[in-house]
Each structure stands twice: as structure tokens, then as C-alpha cells.
Amino acid sequence: MKTDGRPSLKTKASTVNAPVLAAEQCYAQPRSIPWLPQERAYELAGVPQFASSGAKIISVETYTKGNTLSVVRVKTDDGQEGWGQMSTYSADIAATVLHRLIASKVLGTDPVTLNDTSDRCVYDNHKYPWSFVCRALSGFDTAVWDLLGKREGKSVCELLGGKPRPFPIYASSMRRDIKPRDEAQRLTTIWRDKKGARAFKIRIGAVVGNNRDQWEGRTEDNVNTVRKALGDDMMLLVDANSCYTPDKIIALGQGLLADNNVCHLEEPCPYWELEWTAKVTREIKVPVAGGEQDNDIAQWRRMINMKAVDILQPDINYLGGLTRTLRVAQMAQQAGIPVVPHAANSSMITVFSLHLMGAIASAGPHLEFSIEGFPAAQGMYDPALKVVDGKVQIPSGPGWGVTISKKWLEGTTYQITQ
Numbered sequence: 001m002k003t004d005g006r007p008s009l010k011t012k013a014s015t016v017n018a019p020v021l022a023a024e025q026c027y028a029q030p031r032s033i034p035w036l037p038q039e040r041a042y043e044l045a046g047v048p049q050f051a052s053s054g055a056k057i058i059s060v061e062t063y064t065k066g067n068t069l070s071v072v073r074v075k076t077d078d079g080q081e082g083w084g085q086m087s088t089y090s091a092d093i094a095a096t097v098l099h100r101l102i103a104s105k106v107l108g109t110d111p112v113t114l115n116d117t118s119d120r121c122v123y124d125n126h127k128y129p130w131s132f133v134c135r136a137l138s139g140f141d142t143a144v145w146d147l148l149g150k151r152e153g154k155s156v157c158e159l160l161g162g163k164p165r166p167f168p169i170y171a172s173s174m175r176r177d178i179k180p181r182d183e184a185q186r187l188t189t190i191w192r193d194k195k196g197a198r199a200f201k202i203r204i205g206a207v208v209g210n211n212r213d214q215w216e217g218r219t220e221d222n223v224n225t226v227r228k229a230l231g232d233d234m235m236l237l238v239d240a241n242s243c244y245t246p247d248k249i250i251a252l253g254q255g256l257l258a259d260n261n262v263c264h265l266e267e268p269c270p271y272w273e274l275e276w277t278a279k280v281t282r283e284i285k286v287p288v289a290g291g292e293q294d295n296d297i298a299q300w301r302r303m304i305n306m307k308a309v310d311i312l313q314p315d316i317n318y319l320g321g322l323t324r325t326l327r328v329a330q331m332a333q334q335a336g337i338p339v340v341p342h343a344a345n346s347s348m349i350t351v352f353s354l355h356l357m358g359a360i361a362s363a364g365p366h367l368e369f370s371i372e373g374f375p376a377a378q379g380m381y382d383p384a385l386k387v388v389d390g391k392v393q394i395p396s397g398p399g400w401g402v403t404i405s406k407k408w409l410e411g412t413t414y415q416i417t418q
């Protein structure tokens, strides 16, 4: 029995059928982690150091399309500019947060001090942690990366030491309302046979479904039907979107998923239940993936330290931008865990993620590529991404290597802080 006043971890863990963890596994103890030699080592990002530019950021502008998408332009007093994007899903709220809580922290800063500026935006907003602060920050951060690339005449991928090249994708289905035979049909005839994909992700269970299926028997039918249609030599990934308790998904993982040679089980349990996820990871052979929702660097450190997953899935827009994602990628590299970012639509998030994957040592074998139409992002940037032989070219021009379309900007809601 604990006597230090904290809740008993043993009692709490037992009630949820999760493994009993020592306190040091639940609470951040950076000094005890051999691969994090300093207390704040996670802040020593793999971000390139630039000499002072002598320029100052003078404005932050947003162009917001409904509540779906919002792009950001940052300008400096020497006439340079860069374009970024905030996260999808209530992007209009992210735009408000950017102008209200972020812009005042970044105006007047030298763009090359992005690493410090990014931290200040989080620290100074410690009363409103994560979610929308990070979603808003990601718009500023990605705009500055574009500006830095243009200033150096290099793509972001090259700035980070990578090389623009065709990068493999996995064809990612977002649908649960689709019948298994129809899912198999489009994955094989379009994405395998026409576009050359070699890896495919389908949905199992229901979103945060507490062990419910979308309809009875769908998960088993979907996995069996799609695997049979694809053939044995294709990679099959599944996403449970926080559906299951450990006992249920362990049974599925040892049976259905193992029998169908699934190579990636994503978000098996409610994502905030790291101990549940870690238990699943320990008990099944199918590799477990997670992290798309997480935006707290300390939580990432815990996740990595406790080996909660086999594959890390940062989302550049949810996490607060490329700068913070590079810190996760660096921790992943030190821990020997591959990174397969979350990039669930065809907006700029897929462009950002391609540059990341072209550069980081911890890059996994493929990047998520949504197979669903996304009308709001139609014609958003040029050149559009194209899948050829299962790969997408990492844009090679300066910055992100794409231009936001003037036509797409028409009809958006404009806001400026200067």
C-alpha cells in the first residue's frame, strides 16, 4: 500500500485489467532514461541551426475555408514570405487561436529562431495546453519552414538533410460505412492495379466504440475479404480508432489479425490509455501503431519509454508543426522505433509529411495517403500530388515545393495580425 498520498497505481490499474506499472514507468523520469542524457533533452531537436537572418516577422495572415481548412502566410520585413496550414477539423477555431494566442508571441522574432519561438508559444499558453494551441501553432510553424526553405533556395526535405525522391505510400481507407466487398474492389482495381500501391489500410471496429463493431461481423468480414482480394504479397494495415479494451483486441490480434498477416494495428485501445496499449503491444505479434492524437512532447516521451507501441504516428498539424514533430522523430531514432506519420487527407499535411519522411533517419517504409476525395482541398496547391507505381514524389522546389492556388484562396475568410 502506498503511503505517499498518491493514488495506488496497483488498485487503479487492476480495475481496468491493465498491467501494474512501477511509478517510474508512469511518471516522466528523464534522468533515468539512458538515451535522454539531460533533463530537457527532448528539447534538443534535430532542427538545423541557421545564422541570424537579421529579418523580423511582421505579419501573420490566415485564409480560412469554412470550418475545414485554413492556410497561413507569414511575412518578414525583408520582403520574404512562407505558406503553411493549420490542422483540418474546426480550422476556423484554430485560426482564431492563432490570431488571439500565438501571433503576439511570434511578431518581431527572427524566423531562424523557430525552435525557441515554438516553445514560447506553448509555454506562454500553458493554461490552454495542446489541442487548438498546437493546431494553430502548426500553421505558423509550417509557414516559417516554407520561408526558411525559400530563403536558402532548398526544399524543406533538403534543409533537413534529405533528398526529394519518390516515396512509397500506403493507400488509406477512411470509411466504415463501406461493405467489405466494395472496399476490396476499390483497393484492388484502383489502388493496387492502377496506382501500384503495395500497402493498404482498412478500418476495424467502431470509432471509440467500446468493443462495438460498425455492424455485427463487419471487422472479421472486412479483414478476411480484403486480404483474400489483395493476395498474400501485399501489406495489410488496420486502424481501430480507439475501439477496444485490451482483452478483446488481444484476442483479435492473436486470431483474425495474425491469421491475415496484418502488419500494423493502429490505435487498438482508447489512445489515452497508454498502459492498455502497451499491454496489447506486449501480448500480440502484430506490430501496434499509435500517437496520431498526441501533442504533448512529455507524453510522447512516456509512450516511447514504456514501449507502448511499435510504430509512432505523429501528425505534424496536431502536434504543433514540423519543429515539434522533429523532436518526436529524434526520440524515435534514439529508441529505434519507426515513424509512420498520420496524414489523413490530401491537404498540405501530406506535403509536409512527405518532406519529413524524405529526411528523418527514423522514417518507416511508407506514408499514409488518403484514398478518399477531399473537396475542400481540391486544387488547393500546385503541383498536385500523384501516385505512380505506389510512390509519390516529394516536391523538390524551395520550401514545401508547392504553391497555394490563388483561385483556391478566393472566397476564403481573411484575417491578419501585424
Ligand SMILES: [Mg+2]
Pocket: 239, 241, 266, 267, 292
Ligand atoms: Mg488512425
